[in-house]
Amino acid sequence: MSSESSYYVPDSSKLPIFMAFGLLLFVLGAGGTINDLGKESSNSYLLLMASFAVIWGVMFVWFSNVISENNQKLYSDQLNRSFVHGMAWFIFSEVMFFFAFFLALGYVRLFAVPWLGGDGEKGITNILWPAFESAWPVMETPDNENFPGAHHNMNIPGITKLHTWLPFWNTLCLVTSSGTIALAESALKKGNRTSFKSWMVVTISLGFIFVFLQGLEYYEAYAHMGLTLGAGIYGTTFFLLTGFHGFHVCLGAIILTIMTLRGFNGAFSEHDHFGLAAGSWYWHFVDVVWILLVLVVYVF
Amino acid sequence: MSAVIEGHHDDHHHGPAKGISRWLFTTNHKDIGSLYLWFSFIMLFIGGAMAMVIRAELFEPGSQIVSPEFYNQMVTNHGLIMVFGVIMPAFVGFANWLVPMQIGAPDMALPRLNNLSFWILPAAFGVLISTFFMEGGAPNFGWTFYAPLSTEYAPPTVTYFIFAVHIMGASSIMGSINVITTILNMRAPGMTLMKMPLFVWTWLITAYLLIAVMPVLAGAVTMMLMDIHFGTSFFKAGGGGDPVLFQHVFWFFGHPEVYIMILPAFGIVSHIIETFSRKPIFGYESMVYAIASIALLSFVVWAHHMFTVGMPIAGELFFMYSTMLIAIPTGVKVFNWLSTMFKGSLTFETPMLFAIAFVALFTIGGLSGIMLAIAPADFQYHDTYFVVAHFHYVLVPGALFSIIAGVYYWLPKWTGYMYDEFMGKTHFWLSFVSVNLTFFPMHFVGLAGMPRRIPDYAMQFADYNMIVSVGAFLFGLSQLLFLYVVLKAIFYGKKATGQVWEGAKGLEWTLDSPPAYHTFETPPNLESGEAKA
Numbered sequence: 063m064s065s066e067s068s069y070y071v072p073d074s075s076k077l078p079i080f081m082a083f084g085l086l087l088f089v090l091g092a093g094g095t096i097n098d099l100g101k102e103s104s105n106s107y108l109l110l111m112a113s114f115a116v117i118w119g120v121m122f123v124w125f126s127n128v129i130s131e132n133n134q135k136l137y138s139d140q141l142n143r144s145f146v147h148g149m150a151w152f153i154f155s156e157v158m159f160f161f162a163f164f165l166a167l168g169y170v171r172l173f174a175v176p177w178l179g180g181d182g183e184k185g186i187t188n189i190l191w192p193a194f195e196s197a198w199p200v201m202e203t204p205d206n207e208n209f210p211g212a213h214h215n216m217n218i219p220g221i222t223k224l225h226t227w228l229p230f231w232n233t234l235c236l237v238t239s240s241g242t243i244a245l246a247e248s249a250l251k252k253g254n255r256t257s258f259k260s261w262m263v264v265t266i267s268l269g270f271i272f273v274f275l276q277g278l279e280y281y282e283a284y285a286h287m288g289l290t291l292g293a294g295i296y297g298t299t300f301f302l303l304t305g306f307h308g309f310h311v312c313l314g315a316i317i318l319t320i321m322t323l324r325g326f327n328g329a330f331s332e333h334d335h336f337g338l339a340a341g342s343w344y345w346h347f348v349d350v351v352w353i354l355l356v357l358v359v360y361v362f
Numbered sequence: 363m364s365a366v367i368e369g370h371h372d373d374h375h376h377g378p379a380k381g382i383s384r385w386l387f388t389t390n391h392k393d394i395g396s397l398y399l400w401f402s403f404i405m406l407f408i409g410g411a412m413a414m415v416i417r418a419e420l421f422e423p424g425s426q427i428v429s430p431e432f433y434n435q436m437v438t439n440h441g442l443i444m445v446f447g448v449i450m451p452a453f454v455g456f457a458n459w460l461v462p463m464q465i466g467a468p469d470m471a472l473p474r475l476n477n478l479s480f481w482i483l484p485a486a487f488g489v490l491i492s493t494f495f496m497e498g499g500a501p502n503f504g505w506t507f508y509a510p511l512s513t514e515y516a517p518p519t520v521t522y523f524i525f526a527v528h529i530m531g532a533s534s535i536m537g538s539i540n541v542i543t544t545i546l547n548m549r550a551p552g553m554t555l556m557k558m559p560l561f562v563w564t565w566l567i568t569a570y571l572l573i574a575v576m577p578v579l580a581g582a583v584t585m586m587l588m589d590i591h592f593g594t595s596f597f598k599a600g601g602g603g604d605p606v607l608f609q610h611v612f613w614f615f616g617h618p619e620v621y622i623m624i625l626p627a628f629g630i631v632s633h634i635i636e637t638f639s640r641k642p643i644f645g646y647e648s649m650v651y652a653i654a655s656i657a658l659l660s661f662v663v664w665a666h667h668m669f670t671v672g673m674p675i676a677g678e679l680f681f682m683y684s685t686m687l688i689a690i691p692t693g694v695k696v697f698n699w700l701s702t703m704f705k706g707s708l709t710f711e712t713p714m715l716f717a718i719a720f721v722a723l724f725t726i727g728g729l730s731g732i733m734l735a736i737a738p739a740d741f742q743y744h745d746t747y748f749v750v751a752h753f754h755y756v757l758v759p760g761a762l763f764s765i766i767a768g769v770y771y772w773l774p775k776w777t778g779y780m781y782d783e784f785m786g787k788t789h790f791w792l793s794f795v796s797v798n799l800t801f802f803p804m805h806f807v808g809l810a811g812m813p814r815r816i817p818d819y820a821m822q823f824a825d826y827n828m829i830v831s832v833g834a835f836l837f838g839l840s841q842l843l844f845l846y847v848v849l850k851a852i853f854y855g856k857k858a859t860g861q862v863w864e865g866a867k868g869l870e871w872t873l874d875s876p877p878a879y880h881t882f883e884t885p886p887n888l889e890s891g892e893a894k895a
Contacts, residue, residue, distance in 0.1 A: 068468075068883065068884075069467075069468050069469070069548070069883075071389065071390075071468055071469045071473055071880070072389050072473055072474055073389065074379055074383070074387035074388050074389055074390075075387055075389055075474050075477070076386075076387050077474060077478075078474050078475070078477035078478035078481060079386050079387065079477065079478075081478050081481075082478055082481035082482050082484075082485050083485070085482055085485055085532070086485035086488070086489070086529075088525070088529070089485065089486070089522065089525040089526055089528075089529055090489065090522070092521075092525050093489075093521040093522035093524075093525050096521050096587070096591050097518050097521045099591060124474070140547060140548070141471075143547050144471040144472060144543050144547050144548075147471070147539075147542070147543040147546055147547055148471070148472060148475075148539050148540075148543050151539045151542055151543070151573055152535075152539060154573055154574070155535050155573045155574075155576070156577065158573070158574050158575070158577040158578055159577035159578070159580055161577075161578065162577065162578040162580075162581025162611055162614075163581055165610070165611060165614065166581075166585065166596060166607055166611060169604070169607050169610055170602070170603060170604065170607065173604075174599075174602070174603060174604035174606070174607060175602055177604075178599060178604075182674065190599070191600075200602040203595070203600065203601050203602045204599060204600055204601070204602060205599075205600030205601065208600055208601075209595055209598070209600050209601035209602070291588070291592050291593050291594050292593035292594070292595075292601075294595050294601040294602045294603075295595050295596070295601050296602070297594070297595075298588070298594035298595045298596055298601065298603065301594075302584075302585070302588065302594065302596075
């Protein structure tokens with residue numbers, strides 16, 4: 063069945079339903095844990111932990127199966143194209159997830175905040191909080207007692223002080239890492255495995271430095287700038303956009319770490335390295351999102 | 363795990379596994395299609411029972427049977443279940459059964475992912491329904507879950523609702539990736555894009571819409587979660603956010619979503635009408651372009667749901683005109699269906715009856731949609747029963763009738779047995795009469811000002827509401843007859859031929875009824891023959 067013309071249809075598999083079970087545990091565990099936040103006794107978090115164990119376990123076995131099926135030469139070119147389509151559309155769905163948050167930021171900045179400040183033809187919207195003046199970043203919220211705004215924002219401090227501004231170093235890390243992973247891929251295609259492995263290590267190091275710097279920035283925000291999730295709409299959009307991006311960087315870094323470990327284990331050949339290629343597309347995707355994010359969250 | 367590795371040589375030749383494990387672990391598109399369809403059928407009765415509770419409460423004015431709180435839970439979950447648990451899974455079931463057979467593929471492109479997409483649904487809906495038994499009761503904020511009803515004033519079970527929506531969305535996205543990959547990558551040689559059966563075309567575009575908007579829904583519920591539990595201000599004006607933002611994000615998902623629920627219906631109805639008219643579909647290319655135009659327009663019309671919440675006049679005008687534009691491709695489709703029937707050798711088997719009813723009644727829903735699109739008029743219609751009548755006309759005699767028509771049409775192919783034509787026609791006439799009895803009077807009470815989502819109403823609406831309730835009970839009972847017809851066909855039906863219908867064209871009709879467990883393991887060669895269904 064491994065001839066070029068036939069499409070490999072796997073036999074029935076227990077993995078999907080275990081995964082669905084893991085997701086069920088996740089919904090119950092996450093829902094319970096979050097609902098019980100701040101309560102003394104709650105053991106929903108155990109369910110949540112169990113769900114992570116099931117989900118990660120199933121993923122491990124599932125990907126191992128796919129790799130071993132590929133090594134048995136069960137996959138035709140056509141099936142490999144299915145993986146390419148699948149990954150491309152998955153990334154498109156991720157783009158649309160970020161789109162929702164960019165849409166929210168755009169709406170808030172272009173419409174909601176100016177309207178709260180009394181702009182617009184309806185002109186009656188600042189009756190609730192007549193003292194509120196619209197500005198971005200919103201440092202003083204309409205209801206500043208319940209939603210105390212931040213003391214400082216994360217905006218770019220000017221070109222001369224660029225080196226003191228963490229997002230600058232973050233951008234540098236991520237853009238460079240997008241280049242280094244391209245170098246790793248092209249080294250692999252040329253059969254230069256040493257160079258491939260070195261560039262992969264550089265890439266994931268840059269990825270983890272990014273995550274570390276982002277953590278540092280959050281620490282600064284909470285500890286010294288009064289910039290929290292509760293700091294009105296500016297804190298909200300700042301943390302949600304950078305947070306989800308950071309979460310995706312973590313995922314990408316984990317994927318690339320696994321790919322690097324597999325590389326050290328002798329996986330991938332010049333022509334057959336879809337796992338790596340997919341990880342690399344994902345990495346370029348988080349890079350592009352970051353550049354947009356720097357522009358709309360930090361610069362303008 | 364071992365089954366996967368060792369099973370690769372002969373699994374293509376033996377049939378399904380025995381017992382329950384066949385359904386739990388299957389990777390077969392036909393099995394998964396059946397699972398989706400049965401799941402949707404069961405959910406139809408659960409969501410339908412909720413509708414019966416609503417209609418029983420509204421049978422007479424005043425508070426009758428349930429508390430207003432429980433009424434709200436019924437309205438909310440009726441909507442959620444019918445949209446996400448009935449219409450969408452039914453269409454995915456059709457896609458699973460038909461797309462591989464119609465394009466000459468051996469299975470879906472990613473069979474294990476396919477199984478996962480299905481089994482997430484029982485988990486998600488299990489959680490959703492279990493919220494009825496939790497503290498605070500089930501979600502009660504309407505299927506559109508507008509903030510702040512769904513945030514500040516929501517019952518604590520909203521957290522479970524949010525995560526259930528998340529995994530439901532994951533299921534839809536994975537299912538759509540599978541469909542789109544199958545269609546783009548697995549067509550038999552000679553099956554060019556413009557030769558694909560229309561049902562495949564509608565699903566290609568539907569899958570694209572799903573991948574584009576389900577993540578936006580995930581974004582919306584994530585914002586809710588953050589606002590409820592982590593102190594953010596997306597939907598809180600006091601912090602600089604805006605509750606209207608929720609409506610924008612939701613309807614950016616929601617409007618493409620309503621086309622997700624109707625595009626596959628267009629495909630099903632096109633096949634049925636051409637078969638029973640014994641003519642190829644009129645204007646195949648224009649059908650494809652019309653579907654694509656509807657899909658693209660669906661991204662720029664969302665705020666027509668929000669004319670009354672406050673928007674600059676330029677916004678109202680933009681969304682009014684863009685919405686009206688949708689009438690053009692939709693009109694093209696209706697015109698093409700009528701032209702297909704024109705001078706055809708028509709016969710009126712049950713699928714054709716449902717398909718013709720679809721064309722007529724969906725058009726009524728479309729026309730009331732144009733009325734609602736007129737922004738100044740919408741100020742009068744908004745949140746009245748006129749809106750309820752409108753979207754039930756496009757969803758019940760629209761989407762649901764197309765599903766029923768498709769089941770009658772392909773049931774002999776799927777099971778190998780014919781249904782009872784007399785019982786099918788009885789089911790049709792009962793459904794046709796009762797669906798109009800239910801939803802047509804809603805137009806009148808709506809125009810007269812009866813608000814939706816309220817468990818009580820003014821005395822003047824009493825007569826019409828009683829008619830509506832009687833119609834609804836009759837419609838509910840008629841669907842039990844549908845279940846009976848399906849079961850009777852499966853257990854006592856007459857053997858069906860491979861061709862089944864005299865005029866049916868397309869690859870699925872070249873197979874046996876029922877088709878072998880694995881079909882088209884070697885792709886059919888279409889270069890010589892006629893592939894367009």
